Amino acid sequence: MTVLVQTKNEQAAIGICLEGLSAFDEVIVVDSNSTDRTVEVALSHGAEVVNFTWNGEYPKKKQWQIEHLRTRHPWLLFIDADESPSAQLVDSIRNFVNSDPNASAAQLRLEYHFAGRALRRGHRVKKTVLLHRDRSRFEPIDDLNIPGMGELEGHYQPTCDGPVVTLRGLLRHDDVDPVRTWFDRHNRYSDWEAALRLQSERRRGNREQRSRQGRLFQRVPFKPLVFFVYSYVLRGGVLDGRAGFDYAFALASYYWQIGLKYRELRDGRTSGEVAT
Template sequence: MRKIAAVILSKNEEKNIQAVIENARNSVDEIIVIDSGSTDRTVEIARQCGAKVFFRQWDNDFSAQRNFALDKTDADYILYLDADERMSDELCQEVKKIADGEELRQYSFMRKIKAFGFEYRYGIFAPDEVVRIFPRKNICWENKVHERPVCKLPKIKLHGIVKHYTYDSWQQWLDKAGQYTTIWAKDSYRKGKRASAGSAFGHGMYGFLRAYIIKLGFLDGWAGMYSSLQHLFYTLMKYWKLYELGHKK
């Protein structure tokens, strides 16, 4: 039987860390918390709950945080969870079965997002499929923000869902949007990507149309409208910061 470890990234997650650890414990053998400098009780609570806690200095690189965990356990499989995510009972049972599988695979499941007190069905926050379980020796993450896994093994989709309880307030969204767009712009500029002022506005408008029309955000009513406007602003901010970097150079 193979061993499964859950990896949780954290920074100042004292309100979430106990619940996500207790949720993950229903399906895994070991829980690893990678903390990037919490100043609240996150680390204390995680250790009290039986998790192994490791520190990695935050350097604006989400992939590096995820890759850092790979040699902190001898587990055969890694399950990645965010601190504000909770697996359904059905998904927990599905994850348990992975330990009995003979062939190495990567596994995905559906994610449902609840933001600002609303559970989205359409638009940019619509339910989506995320790949989160990998053989430890066959996974590597890339991109500093909006990181993505690189794994060449066949993929299997599990039954059940994970609920993502994100963004309690507009301020929280704005803080993260500012952080993520800055990381994206600097990383994209380093890789040779460039933008003009006009293309920044164009990308922003397309982001709104994609979220509100193409992905049917309008069916979520006012929640769909403001999430689409948020996406417009977020996308515009990404490309405007990229434009500013090139303009300053």
């Protein structure tokens, strides 16, 4: 089983992440030209480090790894430096890759932490990040001229040639950086989402690669309000206390940003250009 850890200036988190991956026999840190001690810390924990420099074209970072890294195993687990699997998830992954020869990928459920607090209820996230390299891929969605994501594949699912299953256990996601970095990232992401929404051809391609839940949510009117009610009330985020409110409100604000930026682009009230 090969784990591919995605990093760029993650010196504060990478050590904790790698300590949680001791059950896997191949761990590769794929670093995007970090300027801090990320690489030094990764090497000190015994990880192999591969540098990735994006050339501004496809493939982007994850698909580049599928195409170019020579790994010991066909199953690849993509995780971020602020993520680590629970013991139950490690067992589930091991059993899955050894017993399901026809599957293409697996979804992992997140134990999401926001502003230092674990969220037990509210909006739940699944990520399709355990991929068989011969049966899964990140298709180009024609977003090279759209700001916001850069070298990263955006918020869409990989294309899989066979069944995708959901595993038991949780992938802990706990960002150690200040909460302002969450808002910085989502400000960029909303630029990307708004531009894709404006360009109908690109949006269709992107929508096809979203999860079923994501495709349904794309069609919902008044998304910020609907999401807040769904996450905080219907899904019980209120029971997570202040953290549940903060997360539901922050994500609702993210969807509001996307809508506002989309309308600005649509109405030509920005100097930025969107390629056609």
